[in-house]
Amino acid sequence: xxxxxxxxxxxxxxxxxxxxxxxxxxxxxxxxxxxxxxxxxxxxxxxxxxxxxxxxxxxxxxxxxxxxxxxxxxxxxxxxxxxxxxxxxxxxxxxxxxxxxxxxxxxxxxxxxxxxxxxxxxxxxxxxxxxxxxxxxxxxxxxxxxxxxxxxxxxxxxxxxxxxxxxxxxxxxxxxxxxxxxxxxxxxxxxxxxxxxxxxxxxxxxxxxxxxxxxxxxxxxxxxxxxxxxxxxxxxxxxxxxxxxxxxxxxxxxxxxxxxxxxxxxxxxxxxxxxxxxxxxxxxxxxxxxxxxxxxxxxxxxxxxxxxxxxxxxxxxxxxxxxxxxxxxxxxxx
Numbered sequence: 001x002x003x004x005x006x007x008x009x010x011x012x013x014x015x016x017x018x019x020x021x022x023x024x025x026x027x028x029x030x031x032x033x034x035x036x037x038x039x040x041x042x043x044x045x046x047x048x049x050x051x052x053x054x055x056x057x058x059x060x061x062x063x064x065x066x067x068x069x070x071x072x073x074x075x076x077x078x079x080x081x082x083x084x085x086x087x088x089x090x091x092x093x094x095x096x097x098x099x100x101x102x103x104x105x106x107x108x109x110x111x112x113x114x115x116x117x118x119x120x121x122x123x124x125x126x127x128x129x130x131x132x133x134x135x136x137x138x139x140x141x142x143x144x145x146x147x148x149x150x151x152x153x154x155x156x157x158x159x160x161x162x163x164x165x166x167x168x169x170x171x172x173x174x175x176x177x178x179x180x181x182x183x184x185x186x187x188x189x190x191x192x193x194x195x196x197x198x199x200x201x202x203x204x205x206x207x208x209x210x211x212x213x214x215x216x217x218x219x220x221x222x223x224x225x226x227x228x229x230x231x232x233x234x235x236x237x238x239x240x241x242x243x244x245x246x247x248x249x250x251x252x253x254x255x256x257x258x259x260x261x262x263x264x265x266x267x268x269x270x271x272x273x274x275x276x277x278x279x280x281x282x283x284x285x286x287x288x289x290x291x292x293x294x295x296x297x298x299x300x301x302x303x304x305x306x307x308x309x310x311x312x313x314x315x316x317x318x319x320x321x322x323x324x325x326x327x328x329x330x331x332x333x334x
Contacts, residue, residue, distance in 0.1 A: 143233025
């Protein structure tokens with residue numbers, strides 16, 4: 001451990017030990033939670049998925065270890081995404097509200113215990129009002145993997161008990177309204193019960209990547225009684241590239257290395273262009289349309305030492321955004 005690191009670590013020790021047992025002595029740990037430390041789920045339907053991530057980051061040079069997290073109420077299940085963090089690494093405390101077993105206004109305090117490099121506790125709070133007369137089945141919309149350029153529809157049942165005058169007035173979303181479509185079919189109304197079938201369709205214009213958002217269900221109960229419904233999924237590119245990143249090294253300047261990459265799709269396709277960021281990187285361009293393209297990547301190490309990164313943009317006649325292929329090489333003299 002060099003002198004500067006010793007001084008920094010000693011300063012942290014003085015701060016923590018000098019204020020041991022006081023609220024201010026925990027500030028070094030609280031600073032890692034850069035976002036909110038309190039989350040209000042608001043109004044929740046029975047059985048609705050209600051999960052919140054309290055993200056944190058190791059801001060210090062020493063490793064941080066989260067020993068445990070406990071909850072003051074069984075209405076919330078808490079877990080740690082990653083317990084040991086090196087400098088600048090991130091993790092999260094996952095809080096899951098138990099909307100199946102509990103009803104009414106609930107609140108839980110999550111106590112996060114850190115035991116390295118020094119002991120500290122951070123308290124997080126979650127709260128929400130779980131209504132028993134409105135229920136979702138299932139509790140969230142899981143699209144799973146969806147091929148880019150195709151549509152995917154999922155259905156959920158919304159039940160209400162207590163009044164046959166209750167109705168869904170509107171469904172809004174935190175997502176792009178041009179990329180998701182919602183339709184409602186009323187199945188039942190009478191004897192104090194109302195039931196809707198809600199169809200949620202992911203449109204074919206959603207770009208590749210993870211999809212996550214909420215539907216906000218507004219009802220005849222008023223603006224303050226809006227129910228969130230979570231949806232998740234992943235749009236898979238119509239053409240899959242493997243590997244997306246090629247790591248090489250250590251290698252000497254001037255070394256030439258050839259590797260293979262694979263592009264595949266469900267239908268035959270043609271590669272229309274490949275644009276490399278530097279002449280060090282060359283990729284052959286096949287002419288004929290095929291479902292599988294096994295292509296040769298040629299990398300020539302330059303004279304500059306250290307880690308070098310290059311990329312290529314690959315487009316096809318199937319449309320969609322260009323695929324990005326990266327080469328990361330470590331160039332060293334023997």
